[in-house]
Amino acid sequence: xxxxxxxxxxIITLFISIYGASAAYFGSRRGKPAWVDxxxxxxxxxxxxxxxxxxxxxxxxxxxxxxxxFVSQVISNTMPATLxxxxxxxxxxxxxxxxxxxMSAFACAVMLRKWDRDREFLPWVIVVTLVTLAFxxxxxxxxxxxxxxxxxxxxxxxxxxxxxxGGMQLFAPLNGNxxxxxxxxxxxxxxxxxxxxxxxxxVIPYAFAIASxxxxxxxxxxxxxxxxxxxxxWLFLSLGLVLGMWWSYGVLGWGGYWxxxxxxxxxxxPWLTGTAFLHSVMIQEKRGILKQWNMLLxxxxxxxxxxxxxxxxxxxxxxxxxxxQSALGPLFFIFIGLTFIFSLWLLxxxxxxxxxxxxxxxxxxxxxxxxxxxxxxxxxxxxCFWGVMFPIITDxxxxxxxxxxxxxxxxxxxxxxxxxDYYTLPAALLSAGxxxxxxxxxxxxxxSSTFKTLARAAIKPFAAxxxxxxxxxxxxxxxxxxxxxxxxxxxxxxxxxxxxxxxARARHRAQGESLPVALWRLAGKNRRRYGGYIVHIGVVLxxxxxIGTKVYTTxxxxxxxxxxxxxxxxxxxxxxxxxxxNTSDGRNIARAVIRVSKNGAYVGELYPRRDYxxxxxxxxxxxxxxxxxxxxxxxVLADWQPLSxxxxxxxxxxxxxxxxxxxGGFFVFTLGMLWAAWPERESQAIPFRKPVQLTREMNGP
Amino acid sequence: xxxxxxxxxxxxxxxxxxxxxxxxxxxxxxLIISSTxxxxxxxxxxxxxxxxxxxMVEQPVRILGAVIGDSIxxxxxxxxxxxxxxxxxxDNQEIEAQGGLSAVLHTAVTDTSHTRLQxxxxxxxxxxxxxxxxxxxxxxxxxxxxxxxxxxxxxxxTKYEAAAPSQAAP
Numbered sequence: 038x039x040x041x042x043x044x045x046x047x048i049i050t051l052f053i054s055i056y057g058a059s060a061a062y063f064g065s066r067r068g069k070p071a072w073v074d075x076x077x078x079x080x081x082x083x084x085x086x087x088x089x090x091x092x093x094x095x096x097x098x099x100x101x102x103x104x105x106x107f108v109s110q111v112i113s114n115t116m117p118a119t120l121x122x123x124x125x126x127x128x129x130x131x132x133x134x135x136x137x138x139x140m141s142a143f144a145c146a147v148m149l150r151k152w153d154r155d156r157e158f159l160p161w162v163i164v165v166t167l168v169t170l171a172f173x174x175x176x177x178x179x180x181x182x183x184x185x186x187x188x189x190x191x192x193x194x195x196x197x198x199x200x201x202x203g204g205m206q207l208f209a210p211l212n213g214n215x216x217x218x219x220x221x222x223x224x225x226x227x228x229x230x231x232x233x234x235x236x237x238x239x240v241i242p243y244a245f246a247i248a249s250x251x252x253x254x255x256x257x258x259x260x261x262x263x264x265x266x267x268x269x270x271w272l273f274l275s276l277g278l279v280l281g282m283w284w285s286y287g288v289l290g291w292g293g294y295w296x297x298x299x300x301x302x303x304x305x306x307p308w309l310t311g312t313a314f315l316h317s318v319m320i321q322e323k324r325g326i327l328k329q330w331n332m333l334l335x336x337x338x339x340x341x342x343x344x345x346x347x348x349x350x351x352x353x354x355x356x357x358x359x360x361x362q363s364a365l366g367p368l369f370f371i372f373i374g375l376t377f378i379f380s381l382w383l384l385x386x387x388x389x390x391x392x393x394x395x396x397x398x399x400x401x402x403x404x405x406x407x408x409x410x411x412x413x414x415x416x417x418x419x420x421c422f423w424g425v426m427f428p429i430i431t432d433x434x435x436x437x438x439x440x441x442x443x444x445x446x447x448x449x450x451x452x453x454x455x456x457x458d459y460y461t462l463p464a465a466l467l468s469a470g471x472x473x474x475x476x477x478x479x480x481x482x483x484x485s486s487t488f489k490t491l492a493r494a495a496i497k498p499f500a501a502x503x504x505x506x507x508x509x510x511x512x513x514x515x516x517x518x519x520x521x522x523x524x525x526x527x528x529x530x531x532x533x534x535x536x537x538x539x540x541a542r543a544r545h546r547a548q549g550e551s552l553p554v555a556l557w558r559l560a561g562k563n564r565r566r567y568g569g570y571i572v573h574i575g576v577v578l579x580x581x582x583x584i585g586t587k588v589y590t591t592x593x594x595x596x597x598x599x600x601x602x603x604x605x606x607x608x609x610x611x612x613x614x615x616x617x618x619n620t621s622d623g624r625n626i627a628r629a630v631i632r633v634s635k636n637g638a639y640v641g642e643l644y645p646r647r648d649y650x651x652x653x654x655x656x657x658x659x660x661x662x663x664x665x666x667x668x669x670x671x672x673v674l675a676d677w678q679p680l681s682x683x684x685x686x687x688x689x690x691x692x693x694x695x696x697x698x699x700x701g702g703f704f705v706f707t708l709g710m711l712w713a714a715w716p717e718r719e720s721q722a723i724p725f726r727k728p729v730q731l732t733r734e735m736n737g738p
Numbered sequence: 739x740x741x742x743x744x745x746x747x748x749x750x751x752x753x754x755x756x757x758x759x760x761x762x763x764x765x766x767x768x769l770i771i772s773s774t775x776x777x778x779x780x781x782x783x784x785x786x787x788x789x790x791x792x793x794m795v796e797q798p799v800r801i802l803g804a805v806i807g808d809s810i811x812x813x814x815x816x817x818x819x820x821x822x823x824x825x826x827x828x829d830n831q832e833i834e835a836q837g838g839l840s841a842v843l844h845t846a847v848t849d850t851s852h853t854r855l856q857x858x859x860x861x862x863x864x865x866x867x868x869x870x871x872x873x874x875x876x877x878x879x880x881x882x883x884x885x886x887x888x889x890x891x892x893x894x895x896t897k898y899e900a901a902a903p904s905q906a907a908p
Contacts, residue, residue: 416766452781459777656865675862676814686814
């Protein structure tokens, strides 16, 4: 049976991973390349084997094999095939398999690269990726096994087990629970795989970093090899986060998109250290400093990746992400703790080898501003870490105290929680600081920038951006938070655009190219830099969206009868009709028709609705949204009179500028990152590469 | 410039970075501590909250409980939501020992010996608010013994991980 095949290959993969990691270790330690080759082959095998496992799970899902609890929890008879495939990551067991599968795919892709120049890294990259993979496989096999089945005793009781218990028969329910209706949204369908793609691709730079530490290579080769992995990881992670926000906005019907829920925050943490890492590796490449810091950042990112996976899955933090408690917690904590301690130990051992070749001299040099950026990102990380872990830590400390007999009377286990408002001020200040730096850093020079030179470079864009303030005031803006925020955004935008303009104009003058051609060639020649600037623009757009919604969102809730109107700002919405009907896929839909007019002029109809899923007895509120670049009108059907449907309650939100959040987060981020990660043109690379290869051949092995 | 940095070794080159770094570190730590102080909340079960008596009146806390479906009353005109919750343990091990979250919620709602507490919440009725849902609420208990919730989070564990599907019942 296909399920047995899938389970079998899962177990074989675990053995192969353990074998591969050991073979790579011994091969490298004893100087036997044949063992390393064998380990590499083992690594290459994990991907096809896990593909079999994944495909067999998909087969079980699509064909609704309800005898598997894994299937019956997320599938129901009415779910279409496409949705059944995405149900793979709707539950805990399936998403861990997805994690392992993606991990093996990326690790195999790394194995297939040319290793001739970095042969000594190979065994250690294998060890790190295979140990990580083995950890997830162990969890899949022993804790969260998707291949468990239902068995029924003659008396009628049902148990869950891998193998047939004596005297029991396989039991297949006629229907399953079905996927949580809230998760049946494109945002939530894409969010976990995107996040996971980001997570697993950050494992690759970490593996190379560890390889670099073990082999004692102190140059920046590991950074150069994994540059693109880190960029891709960052893009996927960002897209995953923004998709989660978009889902929250489009489905949860609360008008917001981010709530500092512990699970959201946990997936944001690797993004923070990862972003810091992307910036600080540039200083190492340019100036040969901050080597230890970069190691520390990638170690933190790796641990944050595992923590993020674990917090989502284990349900350790109380959260709207309703996954149940499981035995995963201690395992993950032990794994994170061990890898963190081990990585730190390696780093400390190599600390002196990683001493900088040069020193940072000026507080206002570009490298110093990058370092400041790093401090702010890591500070942000610490804020999040504390916010997520504080309740868990106080809980754990409380229970430890209570176990000590002498103290048990003094302390009672007292859970302490933290309100999401905890994040508001630190997040706002740190983000403002980071965006301000985004504007300042391009103005500073490497090495020897002084306050004077920086101030001289900054004065023009600073003065120009100040013009924004009276414009905003004349436009009727009175919130100083918003004005300050928009000004910082304006300053950063101005500097960034000026970077493009300045360099393009110089090229235009020097080489006689027309301005668009100059701009195109310029950005093509220094991809990482200009790709990065494009991403900065994306960040500014997101910030504009966030300020707009945080400061200027207005809302009202009213009950009106047919023909009645609600006015919110410039908008008037009129309740036309409400109808309820059943669909063939097991829903009852209550759908209102709303006429929207802006400043008295009719602009269209909206259809806020509530879908009631009979199978799961759950309702999902889907807002009617009118999106423009200026604002969203977001209408929620809150309640209605079931029989007469003549009156209903609506909650109306006006969310200014919210779409810039999605534009910046989806399109501009993608454009900038693809630009930065796109391979440089061959014609430039070849003349540099050839002599290097020749000299290597001449020196011989 | 070159001479100056050579004449004053190590220290002079770094002291400004160390001071700058420490200042930022201090600012971030200050932010974290002040935000924690302003936003930390005790997380009680209903029994724990009530056992503390009148001291807890109007003190901001977070509590959890099982929603009793029959008690849910929603007034769309006034936008007010009333319901009653029953005491459930907060400790995971205790929940596991009693047969998992869905079993705990079920017993809490059906067994009338569990302590109950009335809740008032202002706002639209959440989709997940139904019988045997786990509710986590932030707010305070008022002089009349009604919990005034300002934040309401709901979990319905049965949807995700049923102990056995409904058809399995004999």
